[in-house]
Amino acid sequence: MNTSTETPESKFGHIRSFVHRRSHITPGQKTALDRLMPQWAIPYRPAVLDLDKAFGRNAPTILEIGFGMGETTQKIAEARPDDNFLGVEVFNAGVGALLKRIDESGVRNIRIIQHDAVEVARDMIAPDTLAGVHIYFPDPWPKKRHHKRRLIQPPFIALLASRIRPGGYIHCATDWENYAEQMLAVLGGEPLLENTCDGYAPRPDFRPQTKFETRGLRLGHGVWDLIFKRK
Numbered sequence: 028m029n030t031s032t033e034t035p036e037s038k039f040g041h042i043r044s045f046v047h048r049r050s051h052i053t054p055g056q057k058t059a060l061d062r063l064m065p066q067w068a069i070p071y072r073p074a075v076l077d078l079d080k081a082f083g084r085n086a087p088t089i090l091e092i093g094f095g096m097g098e099t100t101q102k103i104a105e106a107r108p109d110d111n112f113l114g115v116e117v118f119n120a121g122v123g124a125l126l127k128r129i130d131e132s133g134v135r136n137i138r139i140i141q142h143d144a145v146e147v148a149r150d151m152i153a154p155d156t157l158a159g160v161h162i163y164f165p166d167p168w169p170k171k172r173h174h175k176r177r178l179i180q181p182p183f184i185a186l187l188a189s190r191i192r193p194g195g196y197i198h199c200a201t202d203w204e205n206y207a208e209q210m211l212a213v214l215g216g217e218p219l220l221e222n223t224c225d226g227y228a229p230r231p232d233f234r235p236q237t238k239f240e241t242r243g244l245r246l247g248h249g250v251w252d253l254i255f256k257r258k
């Protein structure tokens with residue numbers, strides 16, 4: 028059941044890529060939210076974030092948009108300890124789940140912002156700063172009338188490209204062929220970006236197979252990775 032509590036347009040005028048749902052949250056996730064937000068989460072503010080201060084060091088920073096339950100975020104952050112990972116997610120249970128993972132694993136290079144990633148990228152990330160952006164299995168919004176809610180659209184990709192430093196990358200993955208085609212067209216149409224491959228990319232070793240991907244593969248879907256670089 029869709030228990031949407033807001034209209035698709037945010038108060039800033041853009042169409043949201045998510046709807047707020049009343050979703051199940053486990054007691055462990057709830058406790059993690061209450062106890063660990065002050066330590067690992069950064070509140071949204073319409074002001075540029077000092078990344079060195081946020082992570083307590085100067086290191087390449089990867090923005091991950093829509094980390095879901097955070098399995099992939101944790102695995103990649105552990106495998107790449109010299110990089111900072113700024114995870115953005117709106118969903119309470121997901122934020123609680125990643126906070127719990129941080130606490131239990133001892134991984135120290137992840138920070139979380141619980142807010143619409145469109146506004147985070149626009150307001151909190153300075154131009155030419157990110158070493159990379161990860162967008163894995165964004166909501167496919169399969170119905171045609173909902174396509175306007177898809178995250179990968181020209182204005183948002185132009186914004187992200189402006190936040191990536193020259194030589195940095197954007198890596199997207201999806202198990203929806205029609206969305207993969209849209210991603211290829213939108214990323215390919217952004218003048219600041221160039222494809223690192225001829226079309227789709229092989230899954231890089233650093234990206235583990237996610238829960239959504241496993242489910243997609245089980246349903247017989249393909250999986251498409253795209254890796255573009257900032258010129």
Ligand SMILES: C[S@@+](CC[C@H](N)C(=O)[O-])C[C@H]1O[C@@H](n2cnc3c(N)ncnc32)[C@H](O)[C@@H]1O
Nearest residue numbers: 044045093094095116117118143144163164237
């Ligand atoms: C289909 S899930 C994929 C989760 C995860 N990346 C994975 O591969 O398992 C997409 C996630 O993106 C989040 N999301 C959608 N739009 C968002 C936005 N504008 N800002 C932040 N998170 C968003 C949703 O809440 C959801 O958890």
